[in-house]
Amino acid sequence: MSRLIKVAKIEEINEKLKIKIEDEEILLIRENNSIYAVSNTCSHQEKELFCGFLENGAWVCPHHGARFDIKTGEALSMPAVEGIKSYNVKMADGEIFIEMED
Numbered sequence: 001m002s003r004l005i006k007v008a009k010i011e012e013i014n015e016k017l018k019i020k021i022e023d024e025e026i027l028l029i030r031e032n033n034s035i036y037a038v039s040n041t042c043s044h045q046e047k048e049l050f051c052g053f054l055e056n057g058a059w060v061c062p063h064h065g066a067r068f069d070i071k072t073g074e075a076l077s078m079p080a081v082e083g084i085k086s087y088n089v090k091m092a093d094g095e096i097f098i099e100m101e102d
């Protein structure tokens with residue numbers, strides 16, 4: 001089962017926003033008119049991704065430069081070898097919802 005959780009208004013995100021749902025820290029990333037959601041924790045050394053930046057569809061970890069696909073969470077470059085979790089995002093009436101698995 002999954003459920004949709006309202007997390008923010010679209011206008012609240014210029015570039016990125018950090019949110020927490022239950023125990024999961026999630027990074028919302030805006031690319032043009034789309035919003036993506038991935039884990040806020042790097043798979044390399046479990047450090048926070050929030051202070052990184054977006055580059056050509058990838059989020060770059062601020063610590064050692066690993067890159068993750070913002071759509072899938074796939075690890076695109078070393079030193080990360082494992083991906084990070086990605087979440088389905090829905091937008092309706094100016095609000096952002098994230099699909100969480102039970």
Ligand code: FES
Pocket residue numbers: 042043044045046047061062063064065066079080
């Ligand atoms: S903690 Fe992200 S690349 Fe090392």
